[in-house]
Structure formats: C-alpha cells, structure tokens
Amino acid sequence: MILITGATGNVGSELVKQLAKKGVPLRVVTRDKSKVAHLDQKIERVIGELSDEATAEKAVEGVERIYMFPLIIDEDHHSNTMLLAKAKKAGVKQIVMLSSMGAASEFSKIGIIHREKELLVEKSGIPWTFVRPGAFMTNTYQWCESIKSAGKVFNPTGEGKVAPISPKDIATVAAVALTSEGHEGKIYSLTGPELMNVPEQVKVISKEIGKPLECVDVPTATAAERLKELGVLPGSIVEGLAAFWEHMKKGQFASQTPDLEQVTGSKGEIFSHWCAEHKDAFLN
Numbered sequence: 001m002i003l004i005t006g007a008t009g010n011v012g013s014e015l016v017k018q019l020a021k022k023g024v025p026l027r028v029v030t031r032d033k034s035k036v037a038h039l040d041q042k043i044e045r046v047i048g049e050l051s052d053e054a055t056a057e058k059a060v061e062g063v064e065r066i067y068m069f070p071l072i073i074d075e076d077h078h079s080n081t082m083l084l085a086k087a088k089k090a091g092v093k094q095i096v097m098l099s100s101m102g103a104a105s106e107f108s109k110i111g112i113i114h115r116e117k118e119l120l121v122e123k124s125g126i127p128w129t130f131v132r133p134g135a136f137m138t139n140t141y142q143w144c145e146s147i148k149s150a151g152k153v154f155n156p157t158g159e160g161k162v163a164p165i166s167p168k169d170i171a172t173v174a175a176v177a178l179t180s181e182g183h184e185g186k187i188y189s190l191t192g193p194e195l196m197n198v199p200e201q202v203k204v205i206s207k208e209i210g211k212p213l214e215c216v217d218v219p220t221a222t223a224a225e226r227l228k229e230l231g232v233l234p235g236s237i238v239e240g241l242a243a244f245w246e247h248m249k250k251g252q253f254a255s256q257t258p259d260l261e262q263v264t265g266s267k268g269e270i271f272s273h274w275c276a277e278h279k280d281a282f283l284n
Contacts, residue, residue: 006069014171109240135162156223160248163191166269
C-alpha cells in the first residue's frame with residue numbers, strides 16, 4: 001500500500017493516475033472529500049488534517065511507502081513531524097518527498113524551507129528519496145487572470161531562463177521511485193527539455209490559445225507588492241519569490257540536469273505540448 005499526500009495537487013493528482021493505472025494499492029489523504037470523489041473506488045480515502053493525530057495514524061496504517069507533499073506554510077513543521085512520527089511507528093519502509101531544486105541553494109528562502117523539510121525526513125530514520133524539480137510548467141497558471149482580463153503577462157524576471165517541467169514528468173519520477181528498488185538515499189534534481197524565459201513562454205501560450213498577448217516587464221518590488229496585497233501568501237514566501245525572481249533575472253537558474261532522462265528514459269514533455277493540453281485554463 002502506498003499513501004499519497006497532496007493527492008489533489010498538480011503532481012499528486014498525476015501520480016495517483018499513474019499508480020492506479022499500474023494497479024498499485026493506493027490510499028489518499030485529503031481535507032476535502034469532494035476533490036477525490038472522482039477517483040476509482042478501489043483507492044482508499046482518509047479525510048482530515050494530517051496535523052490531527054488520529055488522522056495521521058489512520059493514514060499510515062498498513063502503508064509501506066509514502067509520497068510526501070510537505071506543507072510549506074507550516075513554519076513549526078507540526079504536520080510533517082506528526083506524519084513522520086506515525087510513519088516510523090507504523091514501519092513505513094520509504095518516503096518519497098517532493099522537494100525543490102532550491103533546497104540545494106543558500107540564497108533561496110523557499111529552498112531553505114524545503115531543505116528543513118528534507119532534514120526532518122532524514123532524521124526520522126525512514127529510508128528516503130527526494131524529488132527536487134525546478135520551475136513547474138503549471139507556474140504559468142499565475143498569469144491566467146491577467147491573460148483573460150487584459151491579454152498581458154507581467155514579468156519580473158526579465159530575460160532570465162529556466163527549464164520548466166511538466167508535473168506529469170515529476171510524477172513519473174516519483175512513481176518509479178515508489179515502485180522499484182535502488183532509489184533510497186537518492187536526490188533527483190529535475191528540469192524540463194527546454195530553457196525558456198518568460199517572453200518565450202508567453203509566445204507559446206499566445207500561439208496555442210490563438211490570442212495576442214503582451215509580455216510587460218515590471219520591477220521585482222512591484223510584483224512582490226502586488227502579491228502581498230492579494231494576501232494569499234505569507235510575507236516570508238513572497239520575499240522568497242522576490243529573491244528567486246532577482247536571481248532568475250541574472251541567469252542563475254538557466255541550467256538543466258540529466259536526472260529525468262536517467263530515471264524515466266525520457267527527456268520530458270515540451271512546453272508547447274503541455275500548453276496545448278491545458279490551454280482552456282488561459283481562455284475565458
């Protein structure tokens with residue numbers, strides 16, 4: 001039995017699909033049962049908060065491996081610590097945790113938080129595998145509102161490039177790590193097959209949705225202030241994003257790794273293909 005936390009997220013939902021297709025016994029844990037109502041009835045469900053002791057115990061009972069989506073907005077690490085303690089007691093054999101390439105960086109505040117989560121897993125004594133993706137293709141969803149309302153994307157990263165990766169490819173690496181041997185103690189840093197800046201990504205989206213789009217450069221401080229005004233993210237996370245934008249603008253994330261191809265045999269989904277599959281998200 002494999003437990004999937006974060007089963008309704010971009011990566012978790014793809015991972016559930018892939019493992020279910022292979023016939024792997026699965027259990028998901030979620031706060032909102034309506035979000036997993038569409039899943040095959042063979043997939044077990046635990047409804048509740050992992051910060052709750054009873055929920056955590058029920059979630060890990062009889063589980064051999066866990067895909068762990070760590071709660072970043074959980075500064076005291078209570079939920080993650082609770083899950084790991086219960087997993088250790090239940091005899092879980094492996095944790096595959098979704099982390100971030102920023103965990104290897106000293107100047108990424110968000111990466112530092114991910115590294116703190118990794119250390120919790122390491123200290124638990126449970127064999128582990130860390131999946132560290134770079135920029136998600138789904139990060140472009142943050143542009144949906146301005147694309148729909150104004151036909152614009154506001155860009156605080158200049159010409160800085162990243163190699164965006166599809167959540168499907170991240171999930172494939174996690175699936176391999178969860179269902180085959182030899183991945184304990186491994187760190188997989190994942191990037192997509194193309195180095196792209198924001199203007200290049202906007203051009204691809206524009207072509208796929210058949211709508212002209214304008215990419216407008218904005219200062220980092222302006223973009224950060226707008227995020228703070230929305231009140232969706234804590235100030236520390238916004239500051240971390242602002243720092244990331246500045247480093248990206250300087251070209252410090254313009255790199256690619258071989259790990260995706262080494263684990264899966266594939267270089268990964270290209271951005272235009274992903275956009276074609278998800279173009280409805282950018283349309284009115």
